[in-house]
Amino acid sequence: EPEVTQTPSHQVTQMGQEVILRCVPISNHLYFYWYRQILGQKVEFLVSFYNNEISEKSEIFDDQFSVERPDGSNFTLKIRSTKLEDSAMYFCASSVWRGTEETQYFGPGTRLLVL
Amino acid sequence: AQKITQTQPGMFVQEKEAVTLDCTYDTSDPSYGLFWYKQPSSGEMIFLIYQGSYDQQNATEGRYSLNFQKARKSANLVISASQLGDSAMYFCAMREGSLQGAQKLVFGQGTRLTINP
Numbered sequence: 001e002p003e004v005t006q007t008p009s010h011q012v013t014q015m016g017q018e019v020i021l022r023c024v025p026i027s028n029h030l031y032f033y034w035y036r037q038i039l040g041q042k043v044e045f046l047v048s049f050y051n052n053e054i055s056e057k058s059e060i061f062d063d064q065f066s067v068e069r070p071d072g073s074n075f076t077l078k079i080r081s082t083k084l085e086d087s088a089m090y091f092c093a094s095s096v097w098r099g100t101e102e103t104q105y106f107g108p109g110t111r112l113l114v115l
Numbered sequence: 116a117q118k119i120t121q122t123q124p125g126m127f128v129q130e131k132e133a134v135t136l137d138c139t140y141d142t143s144d145p146s147y148g149l150f151w152y153k154q155p156s157s158g159e160m161i162f163l164i165y166q167g168s169y170d171q172q173n174a175t176e177g178r179y180s181l182n183f184q185k186a187r188k189s190a191n192l193v194i195s196a197s198q199l200g201d202s203a204m205y206f207c208a209m210r211e212g213s214l215q216g217a218q219k220l221v222f223g224q225g226t227r228l229t230i231n232p
Contacts, residue, residue, distance in 0.1 A: 048217035
């Protein structure tokens, strides 16, 4: 069964450094998402992406964040200058609509630790 | 206001018993979708079950069923014959609208389910 993949599974970085989190969505899916989950908290929406542009972004998704689909298969989240509070699990998700139904399938996540 | 409320931070159940995880939601949109995801200790988010707001019947997927009570705005997950492997965090989530497009999910705080042998 096809699945969303994410790399790396874990990343440790120094505050102020740039990180790029990578995702390969399910191949026939058209809609892509990033969510994050701070340890012990609920999952929060960051950004959605369709047709090579951002559809919606949350207030968390400030100028330090950007997303890209550089080659038609990968979907990346870049954090330009990481802060301590960016430490979280980052999930990529992808979906396709079938009529009025859409299910988002999540990748295994990247656990980011900013020191 | 919270869009998704899960009032049970933790639940403990004996193996083989059925368990109900509560979820209430708040929306004024007549079209919405409700989801349950399982998050084991390894951290991944596993899709379990989906209920559309216009679905007449409660959704079922194997041992999982969704007790959808639209007037009460509740979408409780029922796991029958619980197994040790069901121990995990469970999240209820909602998507508002049914027009095709990239529409975010809003999650509840989650319920940590522990199955005792």
